[in-house]
Amino acid sequence: MGIESKYIWMDGKLVPFADAKVHVLSHTLHYGLGVFEGIRSYPQPDGSGGVFKLDEHLRRLTDSAKMCRMDLPWTQAQLKEGCLETLEANGMADCYIRPIIFFGMGKMGLGARDNPVHCAIAVWDWGKYLGDEGIRNGIRVQTSTFTRHHVNSNLQRAKVIGHYVNSVLARYEAIDNGFDEAIMLDGSGHVAEGTGENLFACRDGVVKTPPVVNILGGITRRTVIDILRHDGVQVHEMQFGRDALYVADEVFLSGTAAEITPVREVDRRTVGTPGAITRRVQQVYQDGVSGKIDWMKPYITGFRPK
Numbered sequence: 500m501g502i503e504s505k506y507i508w509m510d511g512k513l514v515p516f517a518d519a520k521v522h523v524l525s526h527t528l529h530y531g532l533g534v535f536e537g538i539r540s541y542p543q544p545d546g547s548g549g550v551f552k553l554d555e556h557l558r559r560l561t562d563s564a565k566m567c568r569m570d571l572p573w574t575q576a577q578l579k580e581g582c583l584e585t586l587e588a589n590g591m592a593d594c595y596i597r598p599i600i601f602f603g604m605g606k607m608g609l610g611a612r613d614n615p616v617h618c619a620i621a622v623w624d625w626g627k628y629l630g631d632e633g634i635r636n637g638i639r640v641q642t643s644t645f646t647r648h649h650v651n652s653n654l655q656r657a658k659v660i661g662h663y664v665n666s667v668l669a670r671y672e673a674i675d676n677g678f679d680e681a682i683m684l685d686g687s688g689h690v691a692e693g694t695g696e697n698l699f700a701c702r703d704g705v706v707k708t709p710p711v712v713n714i715l716g717g718i719t720r721r722t723v724i725d726i727l728r729h730d731g732v733q734v735h736e737m738q739f740g741r742d743a744l745y746v747a748d749e750v751f752l753s754g755t756a757a758e759i760t761p762v763r764e765v766d767r768r769t770v771g772t773p774g775a776i777t778r779r780v781q782q783v784y785q786d787g788v789s790g791k792i793d794w795m796k797p798y799i800t801g802f803r804p805k
């Protein structure tokens with residue numbers, strides 16, 4: 500199945516998939532100022548659906564809108580209702596959820612301030628973002644020639660639509676060069692993240708990951724840190740260069756779309772098949788989002804697909 504569903508939520512009500520349209524003079528289409536989220540629902544043991552960390556994602560969404568000075572006509576609670584209504588109406592328990600907030604038509608130009616703010620929530624079936632084979636055996640990555648945004652050129656902790664030009668360019672380049680994904684370095688040359696995933700490196704049983712300064716503060720990243728600390732594994736949030744990846748015992752990426760994806764090669768240096776720490780985090784994450792781990796259950800919002 501592709502991105503089709505029965506209904507998309509638009510500005511407070513469900514509309515048939517084919518009718519979920521916007522005008523070509525929508526402000527966001529021209530200048531990229533808008534915000535979005537990527538959330539997942541997983542089937543739960545009792546057959547219902549469960550959204551993982553829905554409140555955390557919607558909080559980041561409203562934070563992103565605030566930072567961009569977009570005044571939302573909906574509260575976070577209303578957006579939560581919207582997500583659940585969309586999931587129920589589409590009868591999907593195992594899917595990706597994409598809320599997007601954008602400026603509609605009105606005035607053009609960079610200084611336009613009064614354009615209407617719209618919100619849409621779509622759901623679709625999204626399997627393994629970096630491939631089934633990637634999840635099992637690891638992917639091959641390349642350091643990008645594109646630099647991650649300077650910390651002061653954008654709002655790094657916001658999921659802003661326009662930011663993703665940088666990610667798409669890096670992803671295209673990596674794929675064209677025969678790799679599966681790009682690793683982005685920041686303006687000072689430190690490892691930042693993947694194009695849409697955070698990054699972890701392990702050596703001698705100790706794990707490190709870049710701090711949330713010039714990266715998107717991933718909700719999966721937070722979950723991974725919690726899983727590791729639960730197991731008594733040391734995790735350091737610190738800066739490091741690409742050379743740390745070349746000598747790592749294990750490297751993996753984390754994200755709602757990518758889940759936990761092992762990396763088996765960086766810039767033609769072998770990291771190897773997924774190691775014990777990566778495997779363990781993958782397993783706990785999958786069990787956790789599927790409602791099988793007690794301490795992770797409070798993060799799941801249940802619903803009944805119709």
Ligand SMILES: *Cc1c(COP(=O)(O)O)cnc(C)c1O
Binds near residue numbers: 696697753
């Ligand atoms: C969304 C995103 C991530 C992952 O965040 P999650 O909250 O774990 O889904 C990481 N990096 C970038 C650039 C992203 O856009």
